[in-house]
Structure formats: structure tokens, C-alpha cells
Amino acid sequence: xxxxxxxxxxxxxxxxxxxxxxxxxxxxxxxxxxxxxxxxxxxxxxxxxxxxxxxxxxxxxxxxxxxxxxxxxxxxxxxxxxxxxxxxxxxxxxxxxxxxxxxxxxxxxxxxxxxxxxxxxxxxxxxxxxxxxxxxxxxxxxxxxxxxxxxxxxxxxxxxxxxxxxxxxxxxxxxxxxxxxxxxxxxxxxxxxxxxxxxxxxxxxxxxxxxxxxxxxxxxxxxxxxxxxxxxxxxxxxxxxxxxxxxxxxxxxxxxxxxxxxxxxxxxxxxxxxxxxxxxxxxxxxxxxxxxxxxxxxxxxxxxxxxxxxxxxxxxxxxxxxxxxxxxxxxxxxxxxxxxxxxxxxxxxxxxxxxxxxxxxxxxxxxxxxxxxxxxxxxxxxxxxxxxxxxxxxxxxxxxxxxxxxxxxxxxxxxxxxxxxxxxxxxxxxxxxxxxxxxxxxxxxxxxxxxxxxxxxx
Amino acid sequence: xxxxxxxxxxxxxxxxxxxxxxxxxxxxxxxxxxxxxxxxxxxxxxxxxxxxxxxxxxxxxxxxxxxxxxxxxxxxxxxxxxxxxxxxxxxxxxxxxxxxxxxxxxxxxxxxxxxxxxxxxxxxxxxxxxxxxxxxxxxxxxxxxxxxxxxxxxxxxxxxxxxxxxxxxxxxxxxxxxxxxxxxxxxxxxxxxxxxxxxxxxxxxxxxxxxxxxxxxxxxxxxxxxxxxxxxxxxxxxxxxxxxxx
Numbered sequence: 017x018x019x020x021x022x023x024x025x026x027x028x029x030x031x032x033x034x035x036x037x038x039x040x041x042x043x044x045x046x047x048x049x050x051x052x053x054x055x056x057x058x059x060x061x062x063x064x065x066x067x068x069x070x071x072x073x074x075x076x077x078x079x080x081x082x083x084x085x086x087x088x089x090x091x092x093x094x095x096x097x098x099x100x101x102x103x104x105x106x107x108x109x110x111x112x113x114x115x116x117x118x119x120x121x122x123x124x125x126x127x128x129x130x131x132x133x134x135x136x137x138x139x140x141x142x143x144x145x146x147x148x149x150x151x152x153x154x155x156x157x158x159x160x161x162x163x164x165x166x167x168x169x170x171x172x173x174x175x176x177x178x179x180x181x182x183x184x185x186x187x188x189x190x191x192x193x194x195x196x197x198x199x200x201x202x203x204x205x206x207x208x209x210x211x212x213x214x215x216x217x218x219x220x221x222x223x224x225x226x227x228x229x230x231x232x233x234x235x236x237x238x239x240x241x242x243x244x245x246x247x248x249x250x251x252x253x254x255x256x257x258x259x260x261x262x263x264x265x266x267x268x269x270x271x272x273x274x275x276x277x278x279x280x281x282x283x284x285x286x287x288x289x290x291x292x293x294x295x296x297x298x299x300x301x302x303x304x305x306x307x308x309x310x311x312x313x314x315x316x317x318x319x320x321x322x323x324x325x326x327x328x329x330x331x332x333x334x335x336x337x338x339x340x341x342x343x344x345x346x347x348x349x350x351x352x353x354x355x356x357x358x359x360x361x362x363x364x365x366x367x368x369x370x371x372x373x374x375x376x377x378x379x380x381x382x383x384x385x386x387x388x389x390x391x392x393x394x395x396x397x398x399x400x401x402x403x404x405x406x407x408x409x410x411x412x413x414x415x416x417x418x419x420x421x422x423x424x425x426x427x428x429x430x431x432x433x434x435x436x437x438x439x440x441x442x443x444x445x446x447x448x449x450x451x452x453x454x455x456x457x458x459x460x461x462x463x464x465x466x467x468x469x470x471x472x473x474x
Numbered sequence: 475x476x477x478x479x480x481x482x483x484x485x486x487x488x489x490x491x492x493x494x495x496x497x498x499x500x501x502x503x504x505x506x507x508x509x510x511x512x513x514x515x516x517x518x519x520x521x522x523x524x525x526x527x528x529x530x531x532x533x534x535x536x537x538x539x540x541x542x543x544x545x546x547x548x549x550x551x552x553x554x555x556x557x558x559x560x561x562x563x564x565x566x567x568x569x570x571x572x573x574x575x576x577x578x579x580x581x582x583x584x585x586x587x588x589x590x591x592x593x594x595x596x597x598x599x600x601x602x603x604x605x606x607x608x609x610x611x612x613x614x615x616x617x618x619x620x621x622x623x624x625x626x627x628x629x630x631x632x633x634x635x636x637x638x639x640x641x642x643x644x645x646x647x648x649x650x651x652x653x654x655x656x657x658x659x660x661x662x663x664x665x666x667x668x669x670x671x672x673x674x675x676x677x678x679x680x681x682x683x684x685x686x687x688x689x690x691x692x693x694x695x696x697x698x699x700x701x702x703x704x705x706x707x708x709x710x711x712x713x714x715x716x717x718x719x720x
Contacts, residue, residue: 027663036667044646055623329620331650335667368661370654370668371522372607377620390522397524406656410520414528417483417515418535427487449659453666454697457488464486464493468509 019342019361022368026336040334042170047328049277050378057273067266068382071319074224074257075309081224081257082300088227089298092289097299102132105301109134109216109249110141112297116247118143118213124231124238125149126218127322128251128301130162131344134216145216146208148237150201157184163338165324165345166275171337205237215241217287219252220321221267222298225260228288229298232271232281239285249297250287254305255318267321270380274323308356313391317352319381326375326385332368341365348375352388355396363401366392427463434459478543479507480536480577482550483515485689492689495716496549496580502716503588507547513539518556522655526563533564541569545587546577549712550688551609554579559612579613580712581687585628591635595717598638602681602706603630604672604695606688607650615687619647629687629711636714642681649675653694669698676706683707685714 030036054060074081086096099105105128113121121143123129135156138145147156151169155162157180162168169177174192181187187200217238221230229250231238242248258264272278290296309315327333327347338346343354343362348369354362366389375385396402402410416422434442434456443451450456462470477500481493500507516536517529536557540546548554557577564570584590605627609615616627625647633639652658652668659665673695676684684699684706686692696708709718 023661023663026661030663030667040671051619051623054621061621331652331668332661332664335664367524367657368664370607370650370652370657370665372650372654373611374607374620374650377611377618393522393524394526395524398527402524406523406660407525410523410525410528414520414525414531417517417520418531420512420514423483423514427483431487449662450697452662453669453701454694455700456697457693459488460490462490464481464490465509465511467490467494468497469511 021364022336022340022342023364025340025342026332026368029337029340030335036335038173039171039337043328043334046167046276047325047378050274050325050328051277053273053277053279057269060273063266063270064380064382067270067321067380068319070258070263070266071381072316074259075255075315075318078254078257078309081259082254085222085224085227085257086300088225090227092227093296094227094289095295095297097297099299099301099303101303102301105132105251105299105303106134106137108299109251110138110143112247112249112295113138113143113214116213116295118247120208120211121145121214121216122148122208122212122241122245123152123216124218124233124241125152125168126216126251127162127165127344128218128253129216131303132251132301146205146212148205148209148241149233149235150198153201153205154180157181161339161344163346164327165322165347165349167324171339209240209244212241212245214247214249215245216249216251217242219250219256219298220271221258221264222252222256223259223261223264224257226288228261228286230264231285231287232268232283233285234276234278234282236283239283242285242287246293247295247297248287248290249299251299251301253301253303255320271321271323274325274378274380304357308353311356314352314356314388316383317349317356317385317388319383320349320353321381323380325378325380329374329378330369331372331374332370336368341368348385348389349383352383352385352392355392359396359399360401363396366390366396424463424465431459431463435461475505476542476544477505477507478540478546479509480513480516480540480546480548480553481509482548482553482689484693485549488693489689489710492549492710492712495710495712495718496547499580499712499716500547503584503590505588508543510539516553516556518553518560519655521556521560526560530563533561537561537564537570537573540573540577544576545583546573547580547583548577549580549710550606550690551579551581551613551615552606552688552690554582555608555612579609579615579687581615581629581632582613585632591631593632593635593715595715596637596639597633597683597714597718599720600640600642600680600682601633601714602642602644602676602679602684603633604651604676604684604686604691605629605648606686606691607648609687610648616648632715633685633711642676642679644675644679646675651691651695653691655690658694665694666698669694670702673698673702673704673706677704681706683709683714683720685709685711687711
């Protein structure tokens with residue numbers, strides 16, 4: 017099976033120059049907000065180191081902390097479920113919903129349920145599932161995947177949202193005022209909240225010591241859903257654990273600053289036990305995570321707290337859009353997570369980077385993202401997933417560059433060719449991708465080496 | 475002090491004047507650098523494409539060529555970063571370890587080894603500084619906007635010590651130019667777009683001369699400047715520090 021490359025999707029995205037500028041500038045604005053918030057905290061770099069150390073420690077004793085979390089949660093009256101993969105996770109959710117005889121589910125933001133493709137699964141089983149995060153609701157109406165971890169509809173302009181709401185919510189045609197559009201969404205969602213029988217949430221942090229799960233939102237939609245529905249189901253990946261409640265402050269200080277430049281998310285909700293007469297479930301999901309944990313070079317990717325800062329800073333992401341990655345988690349972090357899931361399908365993602373390293377420098381938990389991109393490239397080449405021209409070209413270059421004479425002669429030939437051949441031939445855009453946007457260097461008559469040999473010996 | 479000059483493969487072929495300026499600049503600073511003629515490349519183009527294994531003979535050749543020198547000076551932070559960071563794939567013999575620690579970017583060599591912090595001369599132009607990401611974030615040659623609002627760095631200091639030189643304040647101080655080695659052709663659309671945006675940040679903010687420590691970024695940006703016929707000259711920092719005039 018052949019797959020579209022990141023480059024081909026990115027090229028399509030770039031055909032609209034103005035929209036690409038808009039996308040780039042919108043996300044750069046978020047990166048600048050992040051910078052301001054970060055500069056204002058003198059101990060920010062220490063916080064990063066601390067957060068990284070806490071996560072590394074937790075990952076090194078994950079079995080212990082998972083068991084501790086389960087025991088504490090059970091003691092709190094929470095029902096704990098374990099899912100090896102997406103299919104198990106989805107079946108558990110459906111089972112909980114059916115046992116209540118429920119058909120109406122409200123869901124706050126959860127990348128894990130996106131990863132498990134829960135919505136289409138529930139809908140195919142006759143369950144009505146509504147995303148209550150505004151951005152998520154917009155893309156749910158449009159039947160699109162999220163294009164960003166934190167800002168799922170960031171690829172859309174207010175005009176696009178106006179069209180979508182006109183079509184699905186019956187707002188006036190051509191309405192683009194953000195306040196009016198938001199009000200329309202509030203009215204629409206209010207009825208859904210009130211009708212919700214089961215509330216699904218994601219989990220930002222799970223505290224092993226207390227058995228609590230913590231959910232961070234800006235809209236309060238998780239709280240509203242959970243408070244109204246008699247059943248709460250929280251889905252979490254195994255990597256969401258932190259050992260103690262006292263560790264949480266390190267992460268809440270980093271998360272919102274890194275994500276949007278806010279000092280803290282508007283809502284940081286702790287869910288510890290079900291209210292009287294209600295149910296609370298936690299589903300702990302692996303879905304490829306233990307496999308990644310078993311890869312020493314890539315284990316650190318599990319430290320991710322899903323802030324999206326690497327996307328906002330990535331010059332490639334900003335100019336290619338989240339959908340160009342064709343993976344639930346786009347951007348630099350997605351490019352190191354996705355090869356673990358399907359190496360062949362995602363084999364072009366680790367190459368969708370200049371290895372500039374900005375992602376690593378903004379990461380609040382110090383994941384060495386650009387180092388891991390480099391390492392995935394080696395694995396992809398070894399697994400024979402490079403395009404044939406690149407593979408054989410590199411083998412040829414390897415021979416050439418290990419031999420001074422061959423290098424000298426081929427360099428001279430190339431320079432002479434460039435000088436003598438017509439511009440239209442050397443700059444043919446089909447044969448020479450360099451020439452699409454740029455001129456080739458003007459070839460000098462002499463290489464440095466030739467010049468040096470002509471100098472009088474000292 | 476036995477110093478060797480390593481001229482990156484593409485500089486040797488396309489920008490001999492950068493190698494010449496480096497050699498002459500070092501001589502002015504009292505260092506007579508030798509140019510071992512057997513040198514080829516650091517192997518980075520292959521390794522960044524995932525073909526590290528095919529690059530190993532090039533790494534070994536690099537070590538063999540430079541093992542007997544006290545310092546290897548390179549007018550490219552990117553090649554230096556590669557030697558220092560990625561030659562870990564070789565067996566770590568004393569020779570390999572030595573070459574990995576004695577290989578220096580030209581600007582770092584001038585400021586850290588020679589302890590030269592100011593340069594004589596004048597360059598009365600508005601200069602836009604483009605550090606390579608490997609130099610800036612890899613070798614920490616300058617402060618990073620991800621960490622601090624304070625702009626500082628070795629090359630910035632050296633350049634501003636020249637009379638009349640004014641540095642451009644960019645909208646985005648240290649965004650990548652989009653060259654990225656094989657990225658420039660495998661992701662040609664994004665690479666071209668990034669280069670376009672970078673060049674226009676300089677243009678908008680008044681850059682007359684665009685410079686930096688890595689000719690690879692500059693080759694890419696120069697290609698865009700020439701294609702779009704923008705009124706910007708592109709020079710390697712070694713050329714400016716060696717007394718280039720416009």
C-alpha cells in the first residue's frame with residue numbers, strides 16, 4: 017500500500033499563499049504569547065528540568081505507580097478498567113453506556129479518544145456522542161480530525177465557522193462575528209449538556225498517591241458535563257501518571273504557559289470519587305505505549321503533556337497545517353510518536369523537519385524531539401522505507417565522499433556543467449526541486465582546493 | 475599550535491571565497507592554518523537523510539585526515555555540530571574523541587580559543603545576522619528566543635565591534651531559514667516558503683547585507699534573493715570580518 021507523503025500534503029497546503037501566511041502568523045502569535053509568559057517566570061528552566069525528572073522517574077517505575085493509582089482509585093469507589101488497545105477501550109466505553117441504558121453521551125476534549133476513533137465507533141452502535149469543547153464541536157460538525165492538540169480547529173477561519181454553523185445550527189448566512197458564533201454554540205450545547213446521560217473526559221494528570229484524575233480546560237465544559245450526567249468515564253493513557261499531588265503544581269505552571277501563554281488554565285478540575293448515587297470510571301489505556309516505553313531512544317516521548325508548544329514553534333507545522341501529518345497528534349511530537357504505531361505509513365514524518373531544534377527548546381518536559389526525529393530517520397532507512405532515488409543516491413554519495421579523488425573530479429564536472437549548460441536546463445523545476453524557489457549558486461571557475469594548490473608554499 | 479582548515483564540501487565547490495577569507499582571517503589573527511588536501515565532507519548530508527551507516531566511511535576519513543592537528547577550524551557551525559554530536563557512532567578511540575573535541579566553528583575558535591573579542595575595521599552597512607540552527611541551538615553560539623528575550627551571541631559581538639556596522643532587528647530573531655539539508659528538495663514547498671519568509675523579514679527590516687556563520691543556510695537564502703531579485707547582498711561572516719567591502 018502506498019501512502020501520501022507529508023511533502024505532497026504540505027505542497028497542497030502551500031498553494032494558497034495568503035492562507036498559509038495567516039496560519040503561520042496565527043500560531044506564531046501563540047508562540048509569542050508563550051514566550052512572554054515564560055520570560056516572566058525566572059525559574060522556568062528549573063521547572064522544565066523538574067518536570068522532566070518527575071516524568072522520567074514515573075516512567076521508570078510505571079508498573080508500581082499504575083498499581084498504586086488503581087488501588088487508591090478503587091478505594092475511592094471509582095471503577096477502574098484496563099484496555100490494551102483502542103478496540104478494548106471503545107468496547108469498555110460502549111459497555112458502560114449500554115449498562116446504563118443510555119444513548120446520549122457528552123464528551124470534553126480528549127486526544128486519547130480521538131486516537132481510539134471512539135466517536136465513529138459509538139455512533140455506529142447507535143449512541144449520540146457530542147463534543148462539547150467549542151473547537152472540537154466545530155470540527156465534529158465538519159467531520160474533520162483535529163489539526164492541533166490544544167487548538168483543534170486552528171486551521172479554520174471565522175468565515176469557515178460561520179458557514180459550518182449556518183449549515184448545522186441554522187445561524188444567519190454570512191455571520192462571522194466570533195461573539196455571536198460562540199453564543200450560538202453555547203445555546204446549541206446547553207441543550208446537549210442537559211440531556212447528557214454519560215460524560216466522557218480525557219485526563220491531563222492522574223495522581224498515583226490519591227487516585228484522582230485532573231482535567232484542565234478553558235471552557236469549563238468538562239465540569240459541566242460531569243456535574244450534570246450521572247456517569248463519568250475518564251480515559252487516560254498509561255503515561256498520564258504523576259506520583260504525588262505535590263508534583264501537580266510543577267505541571268500546571270508549565271502546561272498553560274507553554275500551550276497558550278496563560279498562567280494557568282481557567283479550570284483545573286480534580287475528580288476523586290463519584291458523588292452519592294453516581295458512577296465514576298477510569299479507563300487506563302496502553303495502545304502502543306508500552307512498546308514505545310521499551311524503545312530506549314524514544315521512551316522520553318511518553319513524557320509529553322500535550323501542550324502543543326512544539327507545534328506552535330515548528331516552522332514546518334505552521335506552514336503545512338496539522339492535517340498534513342495524517343496522524344492524531346500532528347507536528348514534531350506526532351512525528352516521533354507515529355512511527356511507533358505504523359512505521360511505513362508515517363515514514364515521511366520524521367523527515368518533515370529541518371532539525372532546527374526549536375521544538376526541543378520549548379518542550380516543557382524537555383523531550384529531545386529533534387534528536388528523536390534524527391534517530392527515527394535512521395530506523396526508517398534501515399527498514400528500507402526511503403524513496404529508492406534517495407537510498408541509492410546516498411549510497412553513491414557515501415562512496416564518493418570517502419574518496420578525495422572521486423570528490424575532486426565530480427565536483428569539477430558538476431561546476432563545469434553548471435557553467436556551460438543553459439539556465440533552462442540546470443533550473444528545470446521537474447528535474448531539480450532546488451530550482452522551484454531558488455537560483456543555484458553561480459559556479460566559480462576554481463574550487464577552494466584548486467586555489468589553495470596554486471598558492472606559493474609557505 | 476597546529477591548526478587545520480576544513481572547508482565544507484559545498485563551500486569548496488561553490489564558495490571558494492569563503493574558504494579564502496577564513497584562511498586569511500586566521501592569518502591576520504596570527505594562525506597559519508594548513509589545508510589537508512585529502513579532506514572531503516563531514517558526512518552530515520547522508521546521516522540527516524537516515525543513512526548514517528553509509529556515512530561511517532566518511533566519518534573515518536575525516537578523523538584520519540585531521541587526527542594529527544591541535545585544532546580543526548571550520549567556517550560552518552553545522553558541520554562542527556555534526557562531528558561533535560554524531561561521530562558517536564564511531565568506535566570511540568582516542569583519535570576519534572580528540573577530533574570530536576578539537577573541531578571548532580570559526581567564530582567559536584576566534585572568541586574561545588584565540589580569546590579575540592573585537593575586530594578592527596569598518597563595515598558601514600546594515601547587516602542582517604542569520605545564525606544556523608545547528609550553530610545557535612546546537613552549539614549554543616547565541617541566546618535562544620525560546621529561553622530569553624536577551625539577544626546575545628559571539629558573532630553578534632564580533633560584528634558589532636566593526637565600525638559603522640548596524641545589526642537588523644528582525645520580526646522573528648532566530649526562526650529557521652528552511653534549508654535543512656535534503657529537506658530543501660524533499661520538502662521543497664515548505665523549504666522555499668520558509669526561505670521566502672526569512673528573506674522578507676530581512677528585507678522589511680532594512681537588511682543590506684545578509685550574513686551568518688553557515689554558508690548552507692546562506693546558499694539557500696541567496697538562491698531566493700537572486701530568484702526574486704531582492705536588493706540584499708549575501709556574505710559569509712568570515713568575509714566581513716576579513717575586511718570585505720561592497
